[in-house]
Amino acid sequence: LDESRPNAVELLGVRHVLFKDEETGEWKCLDDKCSHRFAPLSEGRIVKKTCSSSSSETKNCIQCAYHGWEFDGEGSCTHIPQLEESKKIQVSSVQSYPVQVQVGIVWVWSDPDTSVFASSVPLPISPLLKRQYEVYGDDSPFMRDLPYGMELLGENLLDLAHLPFSHHSVGSLARDLGGPLPLRMLSEAEKETVAKWEMDQGDYSNNATILPMFQ
Numbered sequence: 001l002d003e004s005r006p007n008a009v010e011l012l013g014v015r016h017v018l019f020k021d022e023e024t025g026e027w028k029c030l031d032d033k034c035s036h037r038f039a040p041l042s043e044g045r046i047v048k049k050t051c052s053s054s055s056s057e058t059k060n061c062i063q064c065a066y067h068g069w070e071f072d073g074e075g076s077c078t079h080i081p082q083l084e085e086s087k088k089i090q091v092s093s094v095q096s097y098p099v100q101v102q103v104g105i106v107w108v109w110s111d112p113d114t115s116v117f118a119s120s121v122p123l124p125i126s127p128l129l130k131r132q133y134e135v136y137g138d139d140s141p142f143m144r145d146l147p148y149g150m151e152l153l154g155e156n157l158l159d160l161a162h163l164p165f166s167h168h169s170v171g172s173l174a175r176d177l178g179g180p181l182p183l184r185m186l187s188e189a190e191k192e193t194v195a196k197w198e199m200d201q202g203d204y205s206n207n208a209t210i211l212p213m214f215q
Contacts, residue, residue, distance in 0.1 A: 008042035017042040021060040027099045028073030029108045035092040039066035103133040104141045
C-alpha cells in the first residue's frame, strides 16, 4: 500500500479505498465511490485539512477527482468547493469501515451492521506469524491475488502429491520424488508434540492449546 495516495482495494466483491492519515498514523477505509456522483475516490488525492477554526490540528482527507468534494476518514464530507461559504446543505456520507493494523497487515471489518464488535473480536493471527513479524518486520507477511476461491486453495495446500512436479527445483524438490504418499492420523501424543513446538515458536500468553480433532 502507498501511504502517499488513496489505494483501491476489493474485499468480498466490494470496492474500497484505503488511505493513511499521516497525523494519527491510522489507516482509513471507505467505499470507493463519492456520495456525489459515485466517482471512484481512489482516483482522487489526499489533502491535509485543519480540523476546526479553533484548532491547529490537521487530518488527511480524500479529494474526489471529479468535482473536488472532500471526505475525512469517517466518510463525512468536509468541503464542497462549489458551495458558497454562507450556505449549508445536507450531504450523504461515504460508508466507512473499522480498520486495525497488526503484523504489517491492514485488517478491515467489512460489515457495517456489526462494526460495534470490530474492536472486541480477536484477529485470526497465528502466533507463529506474530513471532516472525517480531524478527523480520514488514518482510514477513505478503499477499498474492489468486483467481480462485479459498476452498480450491485449501484443497491445493492439502494435496502434497503435486509438490515434486509443480514446485520442482524449489529447495530439494525434484520430479523423481513423485510417488505413493502413505498417510496416517497422528496419535494424541504426536499431536501434543506438534502443539508444543508451535507454542515454543509462537507467543501463547495463556499457555492453552486446543488439539485438532484430525491431524
